Amino acid sequence: MAKYYSESHEWIELDGTTAALGISQYAADSLGDITYVEIPGPGKSVAAGDVLCTVESVKAVSDVYAPVAGTVSDGNADLEADPGALNADPENTWICKLAGVKADALNGLMDAAAYAKFIETL
Amino acid sequence: MPYIPNTDADRREMLAAAGFASVEDMWEQAGVKFPAPKLDGIPEGKSEFEVMSYLSGLAEKNATHLINFVGGGYYDHIIPAAADAIASRGEFYTAYTPYQPEASQGTLQAIYEYQTAICRLTGMEVSNASLYDGGTALFEAMMMAAHITGRRQVVISAAVSPIFRCMIECYCRNLDLERIEIPDGHGTDSALDAVIAAVTDRTACVIVQYPNFFGEVEDLTGVVAAAQARGALAVCSAYPVALGCLKTPGEMGFDIVTGEGQSLGIPLSFGGPYLGFMAVKAKYMRKMPGRVVGRTVDLNGKTGYVLTLQTREQHIRREHATSNICSNESLCALNALIYLSLCGKEGFRRVGELCMSKAVYAREQLLAIPGVMPVGSGAFFNEFVIETPLDGAELVGKLIDKGFAAGFPLGRYYPERKNQILVAVTEKRTREEIKALANAMEALL
Numbered sequence: 001m002a003k004y005y006s007e008s009h010e011w012i013e014l015d016g017t018t019a020a021l022g023i024s025q026y027a028a029d030s031l032g033d034i035t036y037v038e039i040p041g042p043g044k045s046v047a048a049g050d051v052l053c054t055v056e057s058v059k060a061v062s063d064v065y066a067p068v069a070g071t072v073s074d075g076n077a078d079l080e081a082d083p084g085a086l087n088a089d090p091e092n093t094w095i096c097k098l099a100g101v102k103a104d105a106l107n108g109l110m111d112a113a114a115y116a117k118f119i120e121t122l
Numbered sequence: 123m124p125y126i127p128n129t130d131a132d133r134r135e136m137l138a139a140a141g142f143a144s145v146e147d148m149w150e151q152a153g154v155k156f157p158a159p160k161l162d163g164i165p166e167g168k169s170e171f172e173v174m175s176y177l178s179g180l181a182e183k184n185a186t187h188l189i190n191f192v193g194g195g196y197y198d199h200i201i202p203a204a205a206d207a208i209a210s211r212g213e214f215y216t217a218y219t220p221y222q223p224e225a226s227q228g229t230l231q232a233i234y235e236y237q238t239a240i241c242r243l244t245g246m247e248v249s250n251a252s253l254y255d256g257g258t259a260l261f262e263a264m265m266m267a268a269h270i271t272g273r274r275q276v277v278i279s280a281a282v283s284p285i286f287r288c289m290i291e292c293y294c295r296n297l298d299l300e301r302i303e304i305p306d307g308h309g310t311d312s313a314l315d316a317v318i319a320a321v322t323d324r325t326a327c328v329i330v331q332y333p334n335f336f337g338e339v340e341d342l343t344g345v346v347a348a349a350q351a352r353g354a355l356a357v358c359s360a361y362p363v364a365l366g367c368l369k370t371p372g373e374m375g376f377d378i379v380t381g382e383g384q385s386l387g388i389p390l391s392f393g394g395p396y397l398g399f400m401a402v403k404a405k406y407m408r409k410m411p412g413r414v415v416g417r418t419v420d421l422n423g424k425t426g427y428v429l430t431l432q433t434r435e436q437h438i439r440r441e442h443a444t445s446n447i448c449s450n451e452s453l454c455a456l457n458a459l460i461y462l463s464l465c466g467k468e469g470f471r472r473v474g475e476l477c478m479s480k481a482v483y484a485r486e487q488l489l490a491i492p493g494v495m496p497v498g499s500g501a502f503f504n505e506f507v508i509e510t511p512l513d514g515a516e517l518v519g520k521l522i523d524k525g526f527a528a529g530f531p532l533g534r535y536y537p538e539r540k541n542q543i544l545v546a547v548t549e550k551r552t553r554e555e556i557k558a559l560a561n562a563m564e565a566l567l
Binding site: 038 | 442
């Protein structure tokens with residue numbers, strides 16, 4: 001499965017109509033040591049661009065935006081006890097899963113190569 | 123020292139870049155007309171001595187000599203002279219934020235100890251470093267509950283201070299919140315069954331007061347259970363002096379406890395500065411407004427204090443902050459901490475016990491007056507309601523001429539209680555003063 005990235009540094013990985021969502025290595029590095037992840041509760045519905053939850057580091061609290069519309073179906077409860085996992089391996093640590101995601105929602109997001117180019121411009 | 127960061131040279135450069143000759147020219151071309159300020163009514167300057175005399179004259183108009191039986195959330199308690207002496211030391215005398223822990227260890231430790239004191243008083247797990255006052259603290263608690271639950275309906279008892287409810291109404295005027303106010307009982311109770319019955323699956327929180335505005339001490343565990351069973355938060359506004367003697371809101375299971383901290387070593391004045399306190403269950407601390415000071419160790423293992431969880435505050439989160447209370451009442455919180463430290467655990471409990479026993483005595487004395495009737499039959503702390511044949515405001519007004527602030531006329535906020543007054547008694551009132559009030563009231567009825 002391919003990963004897709006947003007300009008606000010979230011990634012999603014779509015499996016059927018369910019997307020796992022996390023933050024990119026770039027985002028995790030920018031935030032510094034992550035101390036708390038607010039895990040969105042199941043049933044929360046978001047439109048693309050809505051604030052999904054927040055990630056708190058020693059430096060800042062940042063909003064995590066939903067790159068696609070959907071309904072939260074699952075949250076990664078492991079992050080409650082170990083928020084540092086997001087620093088250790090952000091690209092393989094999902095925060096939550098969104099259900100009911102349409103395939104065409106990926107239009108407008110970047111693949112890994114495009115995202116790598118995008119962050120070079122920052 | 124100029125507080126406007128751009129210099130005359132900066133302004134000239136900006137105006138030149140924008141193509142204006144002067145700031146006035148810019149406004150003119152923008153079509154904006156400012157009326158010329160009228161300064162006619164402003165008198166000539168006065169000397170320091172004249173200003174002092176004038177202000178002293180104004181201050182003398184305040185009736186500060188009255189023997190005070192007015193409470194309603196703000197109480198006339200003894201304040202040890204040492205409280206002000208310590209709080210006004212140069213090392214402490216700033217309300218500014220100790221952002222730099224390396225330069226602010228004393229202030230930070232004082233706030234940390236204050237938080238500990240508030241947690242112990244309320245029986246809660248986490249306290250913030252203070253808020254403005256009891257009313258705004260209660261508003262913040264309500265908003266916090268709305269954020270946590272994602273719900274917009276609030277159930278609030280009419281036996282919560284009408285002053286606080288008025289503040290909440292004002293703050294909520296442009297917010298999408300539905301407030302359901304539950305009328306109090308006819309006596310002095312909060313009509314808790316009706317409060318419980320109003321809770322639905324859409325309720326964000328239930329707000330009650332302890333003791334309630336009429337002074338009655340109620341068992342609120344049922345309200346807490348009913349709120350939490352529906353996924354709502356239970357919010358309590360509490361009188362801190364009562365908490366030295368009574369079961370704590372924490373023991374009753376409340377999620378958020380707020381209150382007015384004026385009674386903790388802060389003198390009565392017209393509207394403040396007072397002190398709001400807030401304490402919550404640990405699981406809600408990241409949703410709590412305001413700042414928190416934490417204790418930690420430095421690289422060498424020495425104890426140190428820092429602002430913690432401040433990443434959610436305004437200077438970092440800007441418009442996404444959990445609240446826009448950025449400066450707080452640290453100096454008032456310091457007063458509260460010093461007061462509590464001077465009293466000690468036993469001394470503070472003794473203050474509460476004296477309030478209660480003197481209130482019981484005062485109630486007996488007043489009810490012995492022909493025509494004075496009791497209102498409510500529940501347990502009370504240091505405040506109780508009586509009814510007389512006279513309009514409450516009229517009776518209180520007549521007693522001011524006799525040297526007493528006899529109580530709080532309830533008719534102003536509760537029209538059906540026109541002839542009732544709320545009488546508060548603190549440890550400061552003597553047997554003689556209470557007797558004198560009873561005699562003066564009897565002479566008027």
